[in-house]
Amino acid sequence: MLSALLVMAALAIVLGAILGFAAIKFHTEGNPMVDKIDAVLPQTQCGQCGFPGCKPYATAIASGEAPINKCPPGGEEGIQKLAELLGVDPIPFGGDTQPKPKSVAIIDENTCIGCTLCIQACPVDAIVGAAKQMHTIVASECTGCELCIAPCPVDCITMQIIEEKITNWKWKYPVYALNAVASAGATP
Amino acid sequence: MTEYLLILISAVFVNNIVMVKILGLCPFMGVSKKLETAIGMGAATTFVLTLASGSSYLINHYLLGPELSYLTTLSFIVVIAGIVQFTEMVIQKTSPVLYQVLGIYLPLITTNCAVLGIPLLNVQAKHNFMESLFFGMGGALGFTLVLVLFAGMRERMEGADVPVIFKGSAIAMVTAGLMSLSFMGFSGLIK
Numbered sequence: 001m002l003s004a005l006l007v008m009a010a011l012a013i014v015l016g017a018i019l020g021f022a023a024i025k026f027h028t029e030g031n032p033m034v035d036k037i038d039a040v041l042p043q044t045q046c047g048q049c050g051f052p053g054c055k056p057y058a059t060a061i062a063s064g065e066a067p068i069n070k071c072p073p074g075g076e077e078g079i080q081k082l083a084e085l086l087g088v089d090p091i092p093f094g095g096d097t098q099p100k101p102k103s104v105a106i107i108d109e110n111t112c113i114g115c116t117l118c119i120q121a122c123p124v125d126a127i128v129g130a131a132k133q134m135h136t137i138v139a140s141e142c143t144g145c146e147l148c149i150a151p152c153p154v155d156c157i158t159m160q161i162i163e164e165k166i167t168n169w170k171w172k173y174p175v176y177a178l179n180a181v182a183s184a185g186a187t188p
Numbered sequence: 189m190t191e192y193l194l195i196l197i198s199a200v201f202v203n204n205i206v207m208v209k210i211l212g213l214c215p216f217m218g219v220s221k222k223l224e225t226a227i228g229m230g231a232a233t234t235f236v237l238t239l240a241s242g243s244s245y246l247i248n249h250y251l252l253g254p255e256l257s258y259l260t261t262l263s264f265i266v267v268i269a270g271i272v273q274f275t276e277m278v279i280q281k282t283s284p285v286l287y288q289v290l291g292i293y294l295p296l297i298t299t300n301c302a303v304l305g306i307p308l309l310n311v312q313a314k315h316n317f318m319e320s321l322f323f324g325m326g327g328a329l330g331f332t333l334v335l336v337l338f339a340g341m342r343e344r345m346e347g348a349d350v351p352v353i354f355k356g357s358a359i360a361m362v363t364a365g366l367m368s369l370s371f372m373g374f375s376g377l378i379k
Binding site: 004007008011022023026027028 | 247251255256266273277278281
């Protein structure tokens, strides 16, 4: 019994020492730029930028593969923060990426058949429910990414715009319209 | 020397770990979608498996001995987990691209049953140190060979006109089965 304990302890100590040494020897800094960009992104993990989440989009921006105007949940404010961080000119939203008002998904609980498809689609696990049981959305977790709408077979999910109330009102950041600036910059 | 060559050939072809012993199917199905990832995974597994079979022999022979043989599985898993962690650190440092491509499958080498299976088979077959090493390397090379072959086939199948119900994993499973059948042709190669 004692020898078994000693053997396992010795193994653990030796392996721990090797791994500890390797951790110092092969230490890698995560790309600090990616982390900074990731901190600016809204973390909705919605995939509207065409990347599977905020971190991959941040990686793509850092490596110069993606423009900074692909994040609708971040809004123009997000673009300006990114532009400031990266030291580039802010560019307005273009094409099919347009900012949307902040909203939350609502499940019509009378229509829901409990198919769990929306649960699998939700990137932030904001939907609770089980097979053949009614599902519901944890509004505080919902990022309004709309990924749950497409998979729903009975179309019982709707987006509800969050209205500004006294409880959720915040001071606005001073945002100037990017479109105006961009066109004004183009004229001279 | 012929003895080691025989062990190597036997482990790669005749007793192929994936196709004949049916071990390590998780990465076999999971990482075989692209040729480059398959090669990377094969290289990482070969590294881990060779180290694991060598060190597990040392542990079994010098540390455990006959009276503590009930600890083999436990201690092997600990060693394998350690080696995988080490490999992960090395790959993250040397090839961040490969690290990102392999993703979750890299730490999952720990739970690749081929990696535990080969040291246990070594113990069962009473191999000595060099034999264990060669059997481990042969098993891993066999794994890599099958993984790369299978990845190549799957890449081809992407463009093939497969009936809708067979698309994706279904046809991959059928192909794996056929491949396993064809590997049976190697039995009897070495007496």
